[in-house]
Amino acid sequence: MKAPVLLSLPVPDLFSFDECLWFLDRGLDDCMHRVQDGYLYKALDTGQGRLLFQLGCREGQLQVTLPAGEASVFNLQYLSGYIREWLHLDAGLQPFYRKLESVKSLAYMTTAFRGLRLPAINSLFEALCWSIIGQQINLTFAYKLKRRLVEHYGTSITAGNVTCFIFPEPAALAGAEEAVLREMQFSRQKINYLVALAAAFEAGVMDRSRLDALPSFADRQQALLQLKGVGVWTANYVLMKSLREPGSIPHGDAGLLQALVAHGIMKDRKDLAAAERLYRKFKGWESYLVFYLWRSLAPRT
DNA sequence: TTCCAGGGGTTAG
DNA sequence: CTAACCCATGGA
Numbered sequence: 659m660k661a662p663v664l665l666s667l668p669v670p671d672l673f674s675f676d677e678c679l680w681f682l683d684r685g686l687d688d689c690m691h692r693v694q695d696g697y698l699y700k701a702l703d704t705g706q707g708r709l710l711f712q713l714g715c716r717e718g719q720l721q722v723t724l725p726a727g728e729a730s731v732f733n734l735q736y737l738s739g740y741i742r743e744w745l746h747l748d749a750g751l752q753p754f755y756r757k758l759e760s761v762k763s764l765a766y767m768t769t770a771f772r773g774l775r776l777p778a779i780n781s782l783f784e785a786l787c788w789s790i791i792g793q794q795i796n797l798t799f800a801y802k803l804k805r806r807l808v809e810h811y812g813t814s815i816t817a818g819n820v821t822c823f824i825f826p827e828p829a830a831l832a833g834a835e836e837a838v839l840r841e842m843q844f845s846r847q848k849i850n851y852l853v854a855l856a857a858a859f860e861a862g863v864m865d866r867s868r869l870d871a872l873p874s875f876a877d878r879q880q881a882l883l884q885l886k887g888v889g890v891w892t893a894n895y896v897l898m899k900s901l902r903e904p905g906s907i908p909h910g911d912a913g914l915l916q917a918l919v920a921h922g923i924m925k926d927r928k929d930l931a932a933a934e935r936l937y938r939k940f941k942g943w944e945s946y947l948v949f950y951l952w953r954s955l956a957p958r959t
Numbered sequence: 960t961t962c963c964a965g966g967g968g969t970t971a972g
Numbered sequence: 973c974t975a976a977c978c979c980a981t982g983g984a
Contacts (some may be wrong), residue, residue, distance in 0.1 A: 716981045793966040799981050824961080847968075890965050913965050952965075 661712070665722035665738060672751040674773025675715035682777055684956060686797055688785075689805040689823050699725075701815040701822035704736040710815040710822050711737060720747075725817035746775040746902070754943045758950070761939065763921040767950050776949045778899060782866040783859050784825040785900035786885070789892045790851050791844075806842040807831075828859035834838050853886025858885065866901075877904055898945040907937060907943040917951035 665896060669675070683693035692699040698713040709727020713720060742748055755768045780784035791807070792800040811834060812825035813825045831852060858864045864885065872878045878901065882893035891908045897907035908914065915933075918924040924932045940947040 790967095791964080792964095795966095795980070796964045796982060798964095798983075802981090843981070845981090848978055851967085887967065891966055895965070908965070911965055912963080952968065 661723040663723055664720045667720040667722070667738065667741060667747065669715065669720060670747055670750070671716050672773050673745075673747070673775060675720070677774035678745055678777060680773060681953065686801045688801060689804065689808050690825065692820055692822055694797065694820060699820050699822055701726075702740065702825050703824055704733050706730065706732050706736075707892060708813070708815060708824065709733060709737075710817050710820070712820075717813065720745075723765050725820065726815050740780060743780055743902075744778050746778065749775065751775075751946070754940075757940050757943055757947075761923075761936070763923065764950075767954065771950055771953055774950070774953060776902075776946060778901070778902060780889055780900065781825060782864075782869070782896070782900050783828055783855075785829070785896045786855055786882075786888065786892070787825075787852055788897075789895045790848060790855070790887050793848070793887075793892065794850040797861060803842065807839075807844075810838065810842070831856035832860045848887070851885075854886050857903075871903060875905070876901070898948065903945060904942050907944050907948055908949050909930050911948075913952055913955055914948055921954070 677697070679693055679698060682688070682691060682698065690700070696714065699710065699715070701708065701710045706729075707728055710725055712723045712725055715721070715722075720741065722734075722741065724733075726731065751773075758764045758768050773845070779788060788804060789806075791803050795803075808823045808825060811830045812823045814821055815824045816822075817880055834849075834853055834856070836846075836849050836853075839852070840846070844852070855864075864881070869881055871880045872881060875897070878897060879890075879893050882888050882896060883890070888896075894906045895908045895911075897903040898908065915924070915927045918936070919932055920929060924930075925937050937944055937947070
């Protein structure tokens with residue numbers, strides 16, 4: 659049986675559902691969403707109940723159906739806002755594409771990746787946990803660790819043959835036992851970071867609204883850097899991926915350096931001046947530049 | 960075998 | 973202040 663379409667969102671210019679879908683389904687086994695038969699599935703807690711939604715794209719409209727959960731007015735409004743933020747529907751990418759076209763070695767991206775948006779990690783807590791998990795290990799292993807964490811401390815919703823997980827609440831992780839996380843192959847360091855981070859959220863020392871209230875990028879970055887386990891890379895990654903700062907660069911990122919060298923922008927990984935020159939050209943669009951450079955590292959399909 | 964992955968903290972000099 | 977070391981696993 660087929661659930662009715664409950665919500666339609668018009669697709670903006672320079673948006674490709676397929677490109678976004680491809681990125682979200684790179685074969686890395688991300689447990690926070692599911693891609694199946696051209697649809698995107700995700701579970702979340704709206705604050706007035708948990709639900710699992712299906713997102714598809716037909717005739718220039720993003721269409722939302724609800725295989726599990728209540729289709730209240732509140733939930734539908736929450737979903738609409740959630741999806742706009744998740745897939746960055748309100749962004750106009752034209753200025754970014756003009757900048758790409760001005761750099762010879764990057765111009766191909768405007769056609770190769772046309773319409774690709776930066777999918778957000780809407781939850782600040784989840785984004786911080788994820789970036790700490792992903793530090794210094796390969797992505798395959800990082801996704802494995804995240805899945806073990808989420809399947810143990812999070813919750814799930816199943817509808818038909820689709821199961822989606824909801825990321826653990828800070829309270830659940832704050833009370834996590836070290837031995838359990840060790841069994842999952844987390845390092846002692848990361849266990850300490852994650853549990854302390856969860857405690858900070860639970861105590862209300864850190865949260866999204868607190869960061870949003872700060873006046874500048876530097877202030878928000880500073881606030882994040884106070885957390886143990888959060889250095890410049892992690893802070894800037896989270897600012898880019900969760901807070902949607904347009905000009906955030908995860909300096910020192912291995913993949914970023916690799917892509918800059920591969921495109922002939924840096925002579926080698928130490929040629930920081932060349933990278934700086936490129937960043938200046940992309941003022942206000944540095945986050946998207948980094949994201950498209952990451953995208954370029956993936957194997958062609 | 961060795962080196963490096965979407966780093967960061969701690970300690971030594 | 974910078975450098976060396978540690979963490980943890982897996983892919984190349």
